[in-house]
Amino acid sequence: MKTRIIPIFIPHLGCPFQCLYCNQKKQTGREILSDVRSLDIRSTAERYLFTFPDDINHVEIGFFGGTFTGLNAEIQKLFLSQAEKVMENHPRIKGIRISTHPLLINLPVLAFLKNFPVRVIELGIQSFDDTVLMKSGRMYSAEKAIESALLIKENGFQLGLQLMTGLPFDSEQISYTSALKACRLLPECIRIYPCIVFKNTPLERHFKEGKYTPPFLEETIVSIKKLLLLFHTQRIPVIRVGIHPVKNIGDILAGPYHPSLRALCEQALRFDLILSLIEKSCRSLEIHCPAHQESYFRGQKNANISRLREMFPSCDFSVVVCHEAPFVIIDKTRKVSLPFEALKKDYERRLFLNSLSHIC
Numbered sequence: 001m002k003t004r005i006i007p008i009f010i011p012h013l014g015c016p017f018q019c020l021y022c023n024q025k026k027q028t029g030r031e032i033l034s035d036v037r038s039l040d041i042r043s044t045a046e047r048y049l050f051t052f053p054d055d056i057n058h059v060e061i062g063f064f065g066g067t068f069t070g071l072n073a074e075i076q077k078l079f080l081s082q083a084e085k086v087m088e089n090h091p092r093i094k095g096i097r098i099s100t101h102p103l104l105i106n107l108p109v110l111a112f113l114k115n116f117p118v119r120v121i122e123l124g125i126q127s128f129d130d131t132v133l134m135k136s137g138r139m140y141s142a143e144k145a146i147e148s149a150l151l152i153k154e155n156g157f158q159l160g161l162q163l164m165t166g167l168p169f170d171s172e173q174i175s176y177t178s179a180l181k182a183c184r185l186l187p188e189c190i191r192i193y194p195c196i197v198f199k200n201t202p203l204e205r206h207f208k209e210g211k212y213t214p215p216f217l218e219e220t221i222v223s224i225k226k227l228l229l230l231f232h233t234q235r236i237p238v239i240r241v242g243i244h245p246v247k248n249i250g251d252i253l254a255g256p257y258h259p260s261l262r263a264l265c266e267q268a269l270r271f272d273l274i275l276s277l278i279e280k281s282c283r284s285l286e287i288h289c290p291a292h293q294e295s296y297f298r299g300q301k302n303a304n305i306s307r308l309r310e311m312f313p314s315c316d317f318s319v320v321v322c323h324e325a326p327f328v329i330i331d332k333t334r335k336v337s338l339p340f341e342a343l344k345k346d347y348e349r350r351l352f353l354n355s356l357s358h359i360c
Contacts, residue, residue, distance in 0.1 A: 005062045005097065005239075006048040008041055008079075014070030016101060020137045020168065020206070023198040023251075041082040049090060059093045060119065061086065067124075068098035069109050080116040087117060095119030097160070102140050105148040110155040120188065121152045122160035127167060128178040135168040137202070142181070149185045158188040160239075165223050166195040166215045166256065168206070172223045179227045183234045190231055191240040194220045196255035207254055217264075220256035225269040241265060260300070267299040271307065278308075282315050288322040 015022075045061060052059065061083045068076065080096065087093045097120035098113075105123070113121070127133055128142040152159050161182050165175045182190065197207045197214055206212040215223070224241060231238050242261030246252060258264060274287065274297070289297050297319050298305055308317050 002056060003058045003060060004048075004052050004056050005060050006045050006093070008039070008044060008061060008063050008083075010039070010063055010066040010068070010071075010079075013066035013075075014100075014104075015067045016070050016103065017137060017139050018202065020135070021164075021195050021198070021201055021203045023201045037078065039079065039082075041079065042086050045083075045086045045090065045093065049092065052092075057092050059090075060095050060097050061093060062097040062099070062120075064099050066099075067101045067104060069100040069104040069113075073112065076112070080113075080118070084116055097122060099124060099160075099162070102145045102148040105151055107151070107155075110151065110157070113157070114155070118157065120158040120160050122162055122189075122191070123149055123152070124162045125149070125178075125182070126162065126164040127170065127174070128181040129170070129174045132167050132170050132174060146181070146185065149187070153186070159185065160189045160191070161185065161187045162191045162193065163227075164193045164195055165220060165227075168195075168203075168212050170195075172219075172226075175223055176226060176230070179230050183230065183236065187236060189237050189239045192224055192227055192238060193240075193243055194224070194256045194261070196243060196257050197253040199251050199253060204253060214255040217256040217258060220261075221265050221268050224261070225265045225272070228265055228269055263295065263300065266296040267304055270297050271299065271304045274304070274308065275311075278312065278315070282312070284316045285318075287317070287319045289319065291321050294319060294321055 012022075041061065049059065063079060068079075071079075083096050087095075094117075096116065096118045098118060099122040102123055102125065105121070123145065125145045126136065126138060128145060130141050133140060133142065133145075149159055149161070163175070163178060163182060164170075165172075195203075195214060197203050197212075203212060207214070228238055228241070240262075242258065245259040246257070249257075278285065287297055299307075305317050305319065308315070
């Protein structure tokens with residue numbers, strides 16, 4: 001079931017602390033609300049609904065950019081009541097989701113939210129490593145994050161988790177370990193954000209003083225593609241990779257920002273998969289895939305196919321869009337057709353086990 005989310009941005013509202021990396025005004029492109037009562041949820045929702053195809057029948061209103069349960073109860077009630085009223089007039093909207101901080105989840109908070117059609121609570125976990133959390137100004141432990149996540153599920157809400165890569169004192173191994181711990185919580189969805197150095201954040205000072213160096217884009221792609229594979233093997237949807245496109249690129253001082261980060265990670269993952277299946281003696285290989293996957297297999301500007309041709313100059317590679325029999329690789333040299341799903345599962349299993357061996 002395809003879900004579309006109508007984002008209602010409330011930059012920094014309700015946030016109990018200043019995180020090292022955070023500048024929601026720059027990240028969301030929205031001004032800080034001077035009067036929370038001026039937030040026009042109905043107009044925003046109707047504007048988004050107008051752009052959604054008619055066959056999209058599962059829509060949610062989502063509050064992002066702040067810490068929803070950090071708002072006082074009166075403001076929470078105002079926002080949720082307005083969203084609920086919009087739902088009554090637009091049957092395609094099935095529920096509300098909020099984003100919040102692990103320290104601001106408890107039984108009274110959840111009991112309050114049950115009075116409204118809140119379906120999903122996304123927790124900004126960022127990492128399950130205590131050192132990374134402390135150095136990033138998150139002010140809670142991994143144990144507390146897990147406790148809050150479990151409390152959400154135990155009280156009948158769907159759980160979403162937001163993770164970050166490249167934070168201070170983070171590493172590819174630590175990020176992967178955090179992703180493994182996230183899987184054990186069985187969330188309904190995941191978001192992955194790389195750490196970016198924005199102006200007017202504490203991280204800017206650390207960067208300029210040489211205390212923090214963000215990973216390169218290529219390193220981030222390698223790290224995130226492994227997380228994508230892990231979550232795919234666990235059948236956990238990753239609904240976002242990378243921050244939203246920024247309005248002013250000059251607000252970013254450093255870090256692996258790319259407006260199409262997910263596409264780069266997805267194409268890198270598929271390149272690895274294809275590479276693992278090629279026989280050295282192959283002279284002609286056809287990759288059959290559905291239309292919505294073609295760009296991932298080809299890569300941006302046909303990058304994957306170009307790289308394969310450079311590595312295997314004697315082999316002819318082609319991508320064929322095939323709706324009836326998707327995900328098939330045809331090795332014309334051996335005259336065999338290899339079901340892509342079976343090969344993909346074997347590849348996932350081998351890479352997953354290999355990743356575990358580096359951590360254990």
